[in-house]
Amino acid sequence: xxxxxxxxxxxxxxxxxxxxxxxxxxxxxxxxxxxxxxxxxxxxxxxxxxxxxxxxxxxxxxxxxxxxxxxxxxxxxxxxxxxxxxxxxxxxxxxxxxxxxxxxxxxxxxxxxxxxxxxxxxxxxxxxxxxxxxxxxxxxxxxxxxxxxxxxxxxxxxxxxxxxxxxxxxxxxxxxxxxxxxxxxxxxxxxxxxxxxxxxxxxxxxxxxxxxxxxxxxxxxxxxxxxxxxxxxxxxxxxxxxxxxxxxxxxxxxxxxxxxxx
Amino acid sequence: xxxxxxxxxxxxxxxxxxxxxxxxxxxxxxxxxxxxxxxxxxxxxxxxxxxxxxxxxxxxxxxxxxxxxxxxxxxxxxxxxxxxxxxxxxxxxxxxxxxxxxxxxxxxxxxxxxxxxxxxxxxxxxxxxxxxxxxxxxxxxxxxxxxxxxxxxxxxxxxxxxxxxxxxxxxxxxxxxxxxxxxxxxxxxxxxxxxxxxxxxxxxxxxxxxxxxxxxxxxxxxxxxxxxxxxxxxxxxxxxxxxxxxxxxxxxxxxxxxxxxxxxxxxxxxxxxxxxxxxxxxxxxxxxxxxxx
Numbered sequence: 001x002x003x004x005x006x007x008x009x010x011x012x013x014x015x016x017x018x019x020x021x022x023x024x025x026x027x028x029x030x031x032x033x034x035x036x037x038x039x040x041x042x043x044x045x046x047x048x049x050x051x052x053x054x055x056x057x058x059x060x061x062x063x064x065x066x067x068x069x070x071x072x073x074x075x076x077x078x079x080x081x082x083x084x085x086x087x088x089x090x091x092x093x094x095x096x097x098x099x100x101x102x103x104x105x106x107x108x109x110x111x112x113x114x115x116x117x118x119x120x121x122x123x124x125x126x127x128x129x130x131x132x133x134x135x136x137x138x139x140x141x142x143x144x145x146x147x148x149x150x151x152x153x154x155x156x157x158x159x160x161x162x163x164x165x166x167x168x169x170x171x172x173x174x175x176x177x178x179x180x181x182x183x184x185x186x187x188x189x190x191x192x193x194x195x196x197x198x199x200x201x202x203x204x205x206x207x208x209x210x211x212x213x214x215x216x217x218x219x220x221x222x223x224x225x226x227x228x229x230x231x232x233x234x235x236x237x238x239x240x241x242x243x244x245x246x247x248x249x250x251x252x253x254x255x256x257x258x259x260x261x262x
Numbered sequence: 263x264x265x266x267x268x269x270x271x272x273x274x275x276x277x278x279x280x281x282x283x284x285x286x287x288x289x290x291x292x293x294x295x296x297x298x299x300x301x302x303x304x305x306x307x308x309x310x311x312x313x314x315x316x317x318x319x320x321x322x323x324x325x326x327x328x329x330x331x332x333x334x335x336x337x338x339x340x341x342x343x344x345x346x347x348x349x350x351x352x353x354x355x356x357x358x359x360x361x362x363x364x365x366x367x368x369x370x371x372x373x374x375x376x377x378x379x380x381x382x383x384x385x386x387x388x389x390x391x392x393x394x395x396x397x398x399x400x401x402x403x404x405x406x407x408x409x410x411x412x413x414x415x416x417x418x419x420x421x422x423x424x425x426x427x428x429x430x431x432x433x434x435x436x437x438x439x440x441x442x443x444x445x446x447x448x449x450x451x452x453x454x455x456x457x458x459x460x461x462x463x464x465x466x467x468x469x470x471x472x473x474x475x476x477x478x479x480x481x482x483x484x485x486x487x488x489x490x491x492x493x494x495x496x497x498x499x500x501x502x503x504x505x506x507x508x509x510x511x512x513x514x515x516x517x518x519x520x521x522x523x524x525x526x527x528x529x530x531x532x533x534x535x536x537x538x539x540x541x542x543x544x545x546x547x548x549x550x551x552x553x554x555x
Contacts (some may be wrong), residue, residue, distance in 0.1 A: 010337070012366050020363050024349070031351040031392065095347035099408070102312045103364050104336040 011104030021113025028087070029117050035083060043076045043125050047132040050195070058196065069133045069140075070221040071194025073126050073154055074214060078189060080122040081162040082182035084114050088169030089178040092259060101257075108256050111166050118162040119155065126154055140225040150224035153237060157217050160241040161185065163248035170255050188214045213240035264326030265290050266416050266447035267311065272320035274306055274471075281306045283471040284320070289449060293442045295462030296451040297540065302468045304451040305344070308420045311449070312341045325415050340414035344421045346401040347408075350394035354385050354404040357393065361411045372411075379407040383437065399430025406437060417441065419450045423457060435461055455540055467543050475543045482543075483533070491516055493527040501527055508533075 012020060029035065050072060055064040091097045091110065100107040130138070142150060165182060172178035191205065192198070192214035198206050209215060217237035223230035267289035274282040281303045298304050309315040311322060313332045327334045349357050355376050362372025380389050383403050388396050393404060402422065409417055419438065423431040438461060442448050452458055458465050459479045467475040467482070475482055489508035493501045502524075506512040513531070 010366050011333075012364050016366075017364055020360065024352070024360055027356070028349070028351040093345075094350075095343040095345045096349065098309075098312075098314055098343055099341065099347045099361075100364070101314055102336055102339060102341050103361070104333050104366075105364055 014106040014109060017105045017107075018109040018112040018116075021110050022116045023113075025087070025113040025117035026120065029121055039080055039121055039125055040128060042079055043072070043129040044132050046072050046076060047129060047136065051136055054195070065133065065136055065138050066226050067222075068195060069129065069138050070218050070225060071189060071192075072133075073129050073221065074157060074194060074218055075186075075189045076125045076129055077122045077154065077158045078161055078186045080125050081118050081158060081165050082179065082186060083121075083165075084118045084162050085165040085169035085172065085178040085182050086175045087114050088166050089172050089175045092170065093174060097259070108252065111170075111252060111256070115159065115162050115166060118165075119158050122158045122162075123151075123155060126151070126158075141227045142225045146224040150221050153217060153220055153224075153234075153241070156238065156241040156245075160244035160248070163245050163252070167248050167251045167255065170252060170259055188212060189218075192218060194218050213237070213244070216240065264323070267294075267322070267324060267449060268326075269307075269311070269322040270320055272307070272310065272322055273318045274303075274310065274315070275318060281471055282310075282317070285468075285472050287466060287473055287476075289447060289464075291447045292463035293438065293448045293450060293461050295458035295465045296449065296468050297453070297455065297458045297465055298451070298468035299453060303471045304453075304468055305420055307468070308341065308343075308418050308449070308451060312339060312418055338415040339418065340409035340412070340416075341418040342402075342405050342409045342420070342422055344424055346393075346398070346405040348393045348401050348405050351392060353390055353392055354396075354407070355380060355389045357404060357408055358411055361408050365412050375411055379410065383407045397430075399426050399433070402426060402430065402434060403437065406434065410441065413444065414446055416447045416449065419448060421451055421453065423452070423454070431457075467540060469543065482540075485543075490532045492530045492532050493520075493524060494530065495527065 011017075047069075050068045051065050055068070058064045059067070088111065091100075091114075097107070097110060100110050130140075134140075140147075164185060168181045168185075169178045172181055189195075191201075191209050192212060193209065194214065198209040198215065201209055216233040217240065219228070219233035220230065220237045222228050223233065265288050267287065269285060269287040272282050272285040273280075285303070285307065296304055296307065306315065310317050311324065311329070313329065313335055317329075322329045324335050325338050327338060329335055348354075349360070352360065355373075358376035358379055359369070359372045362375050363369060365372075367375065380386055383406070385400070385403065385407070388400055388404075393401055396404070406419075406422065422438070423434055426434065435457070438448060438450070448461075450457075450461060462479070464476065464478055465482060466473045475485060477485070489506055491504040491506055491513060493504070495501060504516045506516045508531075517529070
């Protein structure tokens with residue numbers, strides 16, 4: 001043992017702590033080879049499946065690719081973001097969050113680390129979806145402004161769903177159950193206009209599909225990238241995302257300080 | 263100078279389950295061991311004293327700073343819990359640097375401090391590996407090192423050796439003793455009597471949410487009376503146990519009370535162990551016949 005006297009530290013500033021936690025989460029992501037591989041493979045596999053397996057049956061002229069790319073972007077973002085529930089829960093059950101809470105810092109910034117790392121990881125997945133789409137023949141008609149708006153909305157969606165997953169991670173009993181609860185959120189894109197137009201669904205389902213949050217977000221991204229009718233989808237989609245972020249932030253704020261490892 | 267830890271009438275319940283009931287405790291300095299069975303309230307007390315959980319009532323202070331001043335308390339303490347709270351996907355060095363920087367050190371200073379700790383905890387062979395590839399014992403030592411990036415005035419160790427093999431346990435004990443010599447007060451919870459006896463200057467016995475006895479290991483042992491005369495058959499079966507004060511006169515008097523049917527029995531003089539004290543104090547005792555001498 002060294003017998004150095006280490007002066008008592010006042011702790012990192014909130015912004016400094018957030019930056020340190022972002023670095024930590026990004027590094028964890030890079031180290032987790034399996035998760036990284038999934039993050040890259042999943043978008044590629046989903047693109048190929050929807051284009052070549054379902055695409056022919058849905059629209060034999062190949063136009064399905066243009067229809068489905070925005071849906072797959074959101075589906076992948078959801079899958080990618082669900083990892084946050086597991087990372088947050090792992091921090092909780094291993095006692096890491098206990099330790100951070102006993103440091104003289106604003107400890108919820110640990111969640112900022114997870115959320116920002118998820119944003120980076122999922123924007124990368126979005127890039128892969130678009131890249132594979134273009135290689136398969138996807139030809140977006142968007143101008144630079146439309147691109148920025150579309151990617152901005154995708155980023156906002158990732159932020160919203162990541163924040164919700166962070167909350168799930170905080171209240172779940174174990175990393176496994178955190179993963180399980182996440183599937184409820186991941187199911188939403190299937191009952192939206194992501195893969196088939198809502199007009200093809202039975203009446204009772206159509207009402208839900210039209211008004212659930214995923215549909216306006218997808219319609220906005222689709223409209224911006226491929227020039228389909230936008231209508232009021234944009235503001236509605238943004239409102240859903242902002243609402244989800246605010247609600248998740250409040251829930252996290254209320255829960256964080258009450259959760260300990262045991 | 264204020265005591266390292268001062269706890270007064272602390273109360274905590276979860277629903278109708280009372281976990282701590284009017285717990286009062288003073289830890290002056292050195293190593294203090296909180297000994298108790300599972301569910302006695304050890305972890306709850308540690309969680310309250312480390313600002314993680316709010317008590318329902320009562321007060322406590324760390325080095326004179328009331329618990330309500332959380333930020334200031336957090337500057338005095340460090341905690342190592344029952345699980346190794348170490349980042350599995352980072353190396354030991356990266357884990358230590360992370361804590362250093364969160365404490366407000368510059369990146370350079372944090373790296374320097376990490377190097378010192380890796381040296382003193384003899385972790386250099388593991389420093390470049392990811393924690394997930396280390397043994398449980400080594401991960402615990404990294405965990406302890408993380409609690410010492412900044413030398414705390416009070417270190418809380420909640421069952422630090424649970425699940426460790428005997429060698430790793432002894433090694434961690436040596437680290438804890440060395441730390442206490444540098445002036446850090448250690449509050450150690452354990453359900454192992456051997457651990458409390460080996461490390462602690464003072465022991466508090468916690469049962470059903472309150473301290474039922476307190477003192478050095480010797481004092482606790484003395485509290486349940488003197489030495490015992492154990493009478494056994496030739497096969498080693500215990501027939502009777504007599505309590506005496508351990509003096510020749512006391513032993514003779516105790517033996518004189520026995521009838522002639524005891525003449526063939528073997529006599530053994532036994533000092534009470536901390537385990538006996540623990541059993542009699544917490545009521546979770548080994549049943550045996552007691553005869554007043």
